[in-house]
Amino acid sequence: MKYCSNCATEIEIKVPEGDNLPRHTCPSCDSVFYVNPKIVAGCLPIYEDKVLLCKRAIEPRLGYWTVPAGFMELGESTEEAALRETKEEANASVELQSLYTLTSITHVNQVQFIYLAKLPKPKFSTSSESLEVRLFSEEEIPWDELAFPTVKNALCFYFEDRKKGAYPLHEIILTGNK
Amino acid sequence: MKYCSNCATEIEIKVPEGDNLPRHTCPSCDSVFYVNPKIVAGCLPIYEDKVLLCKRAIEPRLGYWTVPAGFMELGESTEEAALRETKEEANASVELQSLYTLTSITHVNQVQFIYLAKLPKPKFSTSSESLEVRLFSEEEIPWDELAFPTVKNALCFYFEDRKKGAYPLHEIILTGNK
Numbered sequence A, B: 001m002k003y004c005s006n007c008a009t010e011i012e013i014k015v016p017e018g019d020n021l022p023r024h025t026c027p028s029c030d031s032v033f034y035v036n037p038k039i040v041a042g043c044l045p046i047y048e049d050k051v052l053l054c055k056r057a058i059e060p061r062l063g064y065w066t067v068p069a070g071f072m073e074l075g076e077s078t079e080e081a082a083l084r085e086t087k088e089e090a091n092a093s094v095e096l097q098s099l100y101t102l103t104s105i106t107h108v109n110q111v112q113f114i115y116l117a118k119l120p121k122p123k124f125s126t127s128s129e130s131l132e133v134r135l136f137s138e139e140e141i142p143w144d145e146l147a148f149p150t151v152k153n154a155l156c157f158y159f160e161d162r163k164k165g166a167y168p169l170h171e172i173i174l175t176g177n178k
Helices: A078-090 A149-164 B078-090 B149-164
Strands: A012-014 A023-025 A038-047 A050-056 A069-071 A095-105 A110-118 A130-136 A170-174 B012-014 B023-025 B038-047 B050-056 B069-071 B095-105 B110-118 B130-136 B170-174
Touching: A038 A078, A038 A149, A050 A078, A050 A149, A069 A078, A078 A095, A078 A110, A078 A130, A078 B095, A095 A149, A095 B078, A110 A149, A149 A170, B038 B078, B038 B149, B050 B078, B050 B149, B069 B078, B078 B095, B078 B110, B078 B130, B095 B149, B110 B149, B149 B170
Parallel strands: A038 A110, A095 A170, B038 B110, B095 B170
Antiparallel strands: A012 A023, A038 A050, A038 A069, A050 A130, A095 A110, B012 B023, B038 B050, B038 B069, B050 B130, B095 B110
């Protein structure tokens, strides 16, 4: 950020009065521009004994497998964001069952919500965001070709929890060191 | 947003290629400016049979009672944000017990995380953000002077759950109509 988006004056970085962190501020119109973590919402769709994954058609991690998920938009709930992303990336309509993994990813300033979801019918297809969409049994999971640590976590939790028949919320903090 | 924060050109609102929603875009340097919901994190601190509330010293809802909570900063986990806000607003050091209410507030584009927390000692004080900080028993709660619906929800859930001795996560969606 170089210029004030309200009046086009050059931005200064300083601690505003009453605040305790440096912010992008405008010396002319006194605007303060806050930058905060973003929410990513998605789901782990389950059909019978299989999970639905999407091969990413876009960077980052193009060609790697992920769960359908993406940035939450204004005006949505986290549930609506997860359903929309699943529709957009996999052309799949799911029923959300419960919030399953909740991950603060501090080095990229994201908080990720992954819901456990039921895919009622094996109906899905590729999209502009997914090169391939398919169902995987536990034995078929491409562990070395998963896009993100959060995807691996959700799958590991799921296959473990399935043995016990209970799917509690898993809360995780990922930092750049892990 | 009127001007591009990278090059100070006047902003256009249009749907970028490959996107499906109108965004603030720059016709000169092609920057796209996304605006997403923000996370508010805080806690409901419990000391013996009482809860800690803060009387707001700042707008909105100046003079009304709230739980310590505020906007999550870059580089934090949601847990760290809740602890920091409790320290800043009530000068209190708490131990987070579990995520307790998770609320999408769609008309203000916020997702609020309230943790249930233990206040080990009755040690707290006012701050630049709180005119008064005090412990309330259930009978003393100022129900008509609570700052936000999310505060009322957290307190209602807590006093109900306390009777049962179990404190599950409560997920809520608030829209402008409620």
